Amino acid sequence: MSNIVVVYHSGYGHTQRMAQAVAQGAAAQLLAIDADGNLPEGGWQLLAGADAIVMGAPTYMGGPSWQFKRFADASSKAWFSQSWKDKLFAGFTNSAGVQGDKQGTLDYLYHLAMQHSGIWVGLGMLPSNTKAAQRNDVNWMGACSGAMAQTPSDASVAEMLAGDLETARQFGERVARTAARWVK
Numbered sequence: 653m654s655n656i657v658v659v660y661h662s663g664y665g666h667t668q669r670m671a672q673a674v675a676q677g678a679a680a681q682l683l684a685i686d687a688d689g690n691l692p693e694g695g696w697q698l699l700a701g702a703d704a705i706v707m708g709a710p711t712y713m714g715g716p717s718w719q720f721k722r723f724a725d726a727s728s729k730a731w732f733s734q735s736w737k738d739k740l741f742a743g744f745t746n747s748a749g750v751q752g753d754k755q756g757t758l759d760y761l762y763h764l765a766m767q768h769s770g771i772w773v774g775l776g777m778l779p780s781n782t783k784a785a786q787r788n789d790v791n792w793m794g795a796c797s798g799a800m801a802q803t804p805s806d807a808s809v810a811e812m813l814a815g816d817l818e819t820a821r822q823f824g825e826r827v828a829r830t831a832a833r834w835v836k
């Protein structure tokens with residue numbers, strides 16, 4: 653079985669719930685970046701041993717939170733030795749606006765993966781974009797490059813939409829299937 657780690661930051665718990673759904677689908681370990689932008693003890697070793705790293709951040713001001721960026725900058729240590737080269741990478745984000753500039757966050761995660769000479773795994777799902785489509789359909793957000801969720805700014809973590817969480821879970825399954833082929 654491949655070793656998959658979901659590393660994420662969440663300021664208010666919404667991206668964490670998304671991370672849990674991705675991890676459930678991927679049978680992955682969760683690794684939370686704390687409020688100061690640090691990993692817990694052993695976090696870097698966990699990432700070093702991963703076949704696939706799925707990265708998640710809320711969209712704040714059109715990009716990832718500063719705590720995630722601090723983690724990304726700290727990963728330059730791995731970049732220097734290219735020790736994450738040829739790992740699989742994937743990304744997800746959550747924001748309040750339907751658009752909300754959250755593509756900027758996914759693009760950032762993609763470029764971080766490319767800095768590390770990784771292999772990017774996209775969402776791999778068709779968008780639910782017909783007239784018959786319902787908000788709770790899988791990939792109603794219509795993303796391709798990673799998983800997106802949209803949570804109204806006044807919605808609690810418990811109120812996150814089932815369709816977005818199911819999209820995240822299926823995305824995790826796709827990462828796991830891809831990793832199984834990649835590590836063969």
Ligand SMILES: Cc1cc2nc3c(=O)[nH]c(=O)nc-3n(C[C@H](O)[C@H](O)[C@H](O)COP(=O)(O)O)c2cc1C
Pocket residue numbers: 661662663664665666667668710711712713714715746747748749750751752753754803804805
């Ligand atoms: C500092 C800050 C900046 C934000 N910027 C955006 C934004 O650019 N676009 C957007 O749609 N939502 C934005 N939001 C809303 C968050 O993305 C949204 O509340 C999200 O669910 C927070 O996820 P979290 O609970 O994991 O922190 C912002 C929220 C905060 C606190």
